[in-house]
Amino acid sequence: MVQPHGVRRRVHVGELQPGDHACLLFESDEERASILRDFVLGGLDAQDKILYLSGEDDPPGPGALLDECRLDGTLTALDGRVEVVRLAEFRSGHGQLEAAALLRRLRGAARRSREEGYRALRVAGEPCAALHGGHGLPDVPRLLRYEALLAEEFSSGETLAVCQYDIRRCDPAALDAFESAHARSVVADPLVRTADLVVARTYRPQGLRIEGVVDAGSHRRLRDALGSVAAVRGEVCLEMSGVEFLDLGGLRLLMTFARARAARHRTVELSGLPRHLLQVITVVGWDRTPGLRLGAVHAC
Amino acid sequence: MPAEHGAEGGFVHHACLYGSDAEFLAMAVPFVREGLAAGEPVLAATTPANIELLRDALGERAHALDTAETAYFGRRPVERVSAFLRYHDRRARPGLRMRMIAEPVWCGKSARQVAEWKRMESGLNVLLAGLPLWMICPYDTRTAPRDVAGAACATHPARLDGQRLIPCATYADPGAYAAAMPPPRSPAPPGAARTGPTDRLRAVRGFARERAAAAGLSGERLALAVLAVTEAAGYLLAGEGARLALRAWPEPGEVAYELLRTQPAAAAEAVPAFAGFRPPGRAAAPEDGLWLARTLSEALDVRTQGPLTRLTLRVAGPGDAERW
Structure with missing residues (x-):
């Protein structure tokens, strides 16, 4: 299980379109930075204005x-293209969100971005932190009112937003509620995307999701993708239930990766392995590869 | 027993034709005893009856003997070679040779299987060359077909009669022996499905999948058939300018694929007779894929004639209950 939340509604950050109102459930700053960075850079490519x-x-x-994205603060391409709105300004004296005022502000920003020639307004923010100042557990009803507001605004199709929720700060029921309030859940762009093969970084658990066909023509891409998770501490999980074909050379890359991690006392789990590949690994004798853990087999 | 035979250095390969329990023991007991006394790993891969005889004769020393019921120590030649090499890898000790009694099962094998095992017996001289291993292959003349006992002298440089060593005057060069021992011909029928010539693995994979499914394979069995054909194709396509024409047809109990490789005359290269019998090692090798194709197939034969190389492989069909 790679994305416990929203398996069927996953959208790669690079595929977000105006009108999308997606959530990003993250568990590490690295995960958020990676996705948010693609979100911001994608906005530059698409001629969008960014509202934070x-x-x-x-x-x-x-x-x-820029800090959250781990982008260089001197990135000049962002000059004049980022508008910052402090959510705290829209809280009443009782701590209530002044929805109408916020809505007016967002509409104004969207209108301005159109007038300035941008394709759309791209909104990013972490509502829990913005509305609570980063303290205490989130107030679910209040956040849902905020989400409802955004959803209504975005139905016009001229704005898109990614609402970030820190899994570490929410209980499972609250997370389910937040995710339910979004049509889609955003995940990192794939590291590899060809007609035959998609390899995407996953963060819960840490690793890669490999889908499609690996043959001699894609060994280099798979090797590079494995290299991108070489520095992960602890276990790397390779989710393989979507693998249609994986040749012996590709399997060898996985074994070499596991062996290299074992040398640093770290492991690799092959999860959702198609049954026939488990048989191949065993017949070659690679089931004894140091650092390798064979997880649940994918039912045919 | 002449200690100088195989005392050091590389692979020593002897046959032993025996016609009684006593004759088997006359060879096996001193061979095992001497090995164990020298601290060498010793394996007896033979029939359960012979293992029992040997254990009884060895008494307490039998505890140190590794044994394997030979029918399950590599069901097919490629698995047999892998089993030998794995035993070696597991038990090798620096500075020590090892010994094996390796009795093939001949009784009840089909003509094609007998030919494959004869070729492998010859091939062991190439495949295990250099290993510090003394292997004796016993042939039970009470049950082995006459031609098999005769072939033992062509596939082993010498044979042991009790403890007496007799060089085999009819020993044949392994490559020449394999070339002279082709599998029974079973050409593609006129209605066989075909595709290519192509140098694209994706086309090969698609064809392999379609024909396996048409023959009734599904799920894991289908995926393994596709992998076998694709790995064999990948091996052949590694040759410069290589292209493959494929044919496939169902046979009772099997699905047959024929991969016909054409190459520009200047680049044409024959596939070595015993290519793809060694299991993949620590580093990638060009023959790894062919080994997997052999391992996943019921039979795989590859022949080169001039610029043409014909690889025929057969995977078990849907009616093979051994894999249900």
Whole structure:
């Protein structure tokens, strides 16, 4: 199981379109940075304007967004293309969200971006942190009111948004509620995307999801993708239930990767392995490869 | 027993034709005893009856003897070679030779299987060359067909009669022996499905899948058939300018694929007689895929004639209950 939330509604960050209102459930700053970075850079490519909903503790200006993305703060391409809105400004004295005021602000920003010639307004923010100042457990009804507001605004098709939720700060029921409030759940862009093979980074668990065909023509791509998770601490999980074909050379790459990790006392789990590949691994004798853990086999 | 035979250095391959339990023991007991006394790993891969005889004769020393019921120590030649090499890898000790009694099962094999095992017996001289291994292959003349006992002298450089060593005057060069021992011909029928020539693995894979499914294979069995054909194709296509024409047809109990490789005359290269019998090692090798294709097939034969190489492989059909 790679994406416990929203398996059927996954969307790669690079495939987001105006009108999309997606959530990003993240568990590590690295995960958020990777996806948000693609979100921001994708916005530049698509001629979108970016609106960042900042938190109470964030510094003014786009610095917080760049920090979260781990983008170079001097990235000049972002000049004039990032608008920052402090959500805290829309809280009433009782801590309630002043929905109408926020909506007006968002509409104004969307209108301005159109007038300035942008394709769409691209909104990013972490509502929990922005509305709570990063303290305490999230107030689910209040956040859902906020999400409802965004959803209504985005139905116009001229805005798209990624709402970030930190899994570490939410209980499972709250996460389910937040995810239910979004039509799609955003995941990292694939590291490899060809007609035959898709390899995507996963974060829960840490690893890769491999889908499609691996043959002599794609060994180099698979090797590069494995290299991108070489530095992961602990176990790397390779989710393989979507593998249609994997040749012996491709299997060898996985074994070499496992052996290299074993040398650093780290492991690789092959999860959802098609049954015939388990047989091949065993017949070659690779089931004894140091560092390799054979997880649940994928039912045919 | 003449200690100088195989005392050091590379692979020593002897046959032993025996016609009684006593004759078997006359060879086996001193061979095993001497090995164990020298601290060498010793394996007896023979019939359960012979293992029992040997254990009784060895008494307490039988505890140190490794044994394997020979019918299950590699069901087919490629698995047999892998089993030998794995035993070696597992038990090798620096500075020590090892010994094996390796009795093939001949009784009840089909003509094609007998030919394959004879070729492999000859091929062991090439495949295991250099290993510090003394192997004796006993042939039970009470049950082995006469031609098989005769072939033992062509596939082993010498044979043991009790403890007496007799060089085999009819020993044949393994490559020449294999070439002279082709499998029974079973050409593609006129209605066989075909595709190619192609140099694209995707086309090969698609064809392999379609024909396996048409023959009634599904799920894991189908995936393994596709993998076998694709790995064999990948091996053949590694040759410069190579293209493959494929044919496939169902046979009772099997699905047959024929891969006909054409290459520009200047690049044409014959496939070595015993290519693809060694299991993949630590580093990738060009023959790894062919080994897997052999391992996943019921039979795989490859012949080169001039610029043409014909590889025929057969995978078990849907009616093969051994894999249900």
